[in-house]
Every structure is written in C-alpha cells, then in structure tokens.
Amino acid sequence: MSAPPAVQIREANAHLAALHGRVAELERRLGAAERTVRGQAESLIRKDGELRAALRELGAAKDREITALQQKLLSSEETIQKLLNVIQKKDDLIVQLKYRSHLLTKICRNRPILDNLLSYMAEGEQLSTFPGTQSDSSSPVHDEFQESNCIPNQISKNKDFSLSEDDLEDQELDTSQFGTTV
Template structure:
C-alpha cells in the first residue's frame, strides 16, 4: 500500500473534524426537537386534561339537570294523578247533578203536593176513608209542633 501524504492526512482529518462537527450539530438539532416535542406533548396533555375536566363538569351538570328533570317529572305525574282524581270526582258529581236536574220537575211536583198536603186540616173521617187509619200516627213532641211552622216556611227553599 502506498503511504498517505501529510496533505491527504490533513484533508482526511479536516474532513473527519467537519463530519464530527456536523454530527454534533445534528445531535443538537435532534436534542432541541426532542425537547420541543416533549414541551408540545406536555402542552397537549395539559390541554387534554382540561378538556376531560370540562367534559366531566359538563357531564356532572347534565346529570344534575337530568335528576332535577326526573324529580320534576315525578312531581308532575303526581299532580296529574291528583287532578285526574279530582276530574273523576267532579264527573261523578256532575252526573249526580244532571240526574237531580233531570228529576227536578218530579221533585218540584212532589214538593208542591207536600206543601198542599200540609195545608189540609186533619179530619178523622177523611183519614179513615182514604185508608190512612192503618198507618200509625207518629207522636208529635212540643218541639216538633213548634218547628212545624219553620219547616213549612223553609221547606221550599231547601230543594
């Protein structure tokens, strides 16, 4: 082999020094980029944590609102049941009142006949003729006799 000249050795050493310098520069660049990536990763992780925390807060708020809505729904259902019972009671009362109104002409006629009957004096012969003698007469107390005038005056107003 041939011996290398000093110039060739100096050129090779200069080339190796430049190559070594370039490798050092590239390693510095890689290190800077790695540090930059680490910082960005930390920033992204912090951002993700913030988003997760915000999402968790939103979920907690929505769950709270859902619970409140369900409670309100239960209150409204109970209110509806109460109102349905009231409506059913009022329907029943309405049917009774309708029947009363339908029967009112008969009741008016009956009240009229009763008022007329109160005005007829008691005649023992008439009672026996009408077959009323078999019906026992109920005993009047003094209080009943006193209230009979009141009953006559109030009787038409109570129906």
C-alpha cells in the same frame, strides 16, 4: 526496510489532512444535527406537557359538565314525578267530577218530579198547621187520595212515573259512593 518515497509521504499527509478535514466537517454537521434534534425533542416534550395539561383541564371540564348534567337529570326526574302525581290527582278529580256530573244530569232530568214532590210536601205542611182541622171526605185532598188509591199514613205502591233503565241501575248503587247531599 526501506523508507517510503517522499512523494508517497506527501500524498499520505495530504490524504490524512483531507481525511482530518472531512472528520472535522462531519463532527460539525453532527453537532449541528444533534442540537437540532435536541431542540426538536425539547419542543416535543414541552408540547407534550402542554397537551397533557390541556387534556387534564378538558377532562376536568368534561367531568364538571357531566356532574351538572346528572344533577339536571335528577332534578328533571323529580319534576316529572311531581307532575305525574299532579296528573294522577287531576285524573282522579276528573273521574269524581264526571260521576257527579252524571248524577247532576240525572237530578236535572228528574227535577220536574222533585218540584212536584216539594210542592205537595209544602201543601201538606200547610194543611197540618191548622190545629183541630180534620180531613173532610169532600175535600180535594181526600179526592186525590181516592184517585191514586192512597190511604193516609200508608205509602202508595202505584207510581205516577216509570223508571228508566238508568234509574233501575242506580237503585243498586251503594249509598256510600255519594259525596254530597242534595
């Protein structure tokens, strides 16, 4: 075999030197790119860690806020229940007071009759305070008994007043419903 010509060897050496320079340049660029990628990866890892820590902190803050809101909700529900109980008691009291007001209105309507009855009772008590007095057939009391067809010691069946429909209904009321005496 024959040796390659010197020109070819020089060209081959020049080509190898250029190739070697190109490889060195590519290795340098590759190293720089590798360092850049590593730096970016480390930065991303750092940012990811910071983001995870921030998310954990945010999650914990959110959990605390949810717990606080749940406690406020429970407290509000208890307050609402207490207020509903107070309202129910007040409503019951209003119903009772309306009924008593109705009774007082009826009493006030019948007051003239009650005043007359009390004055007659007072007059009757004054007559009974004199011992030994007997009723005289010519006395005004005897005349009133005769006019009203009353016999002493007997209840008259005649009434000097008429009962309204409300009074007739009230006679049927159970006496246990009255809370006070008049």
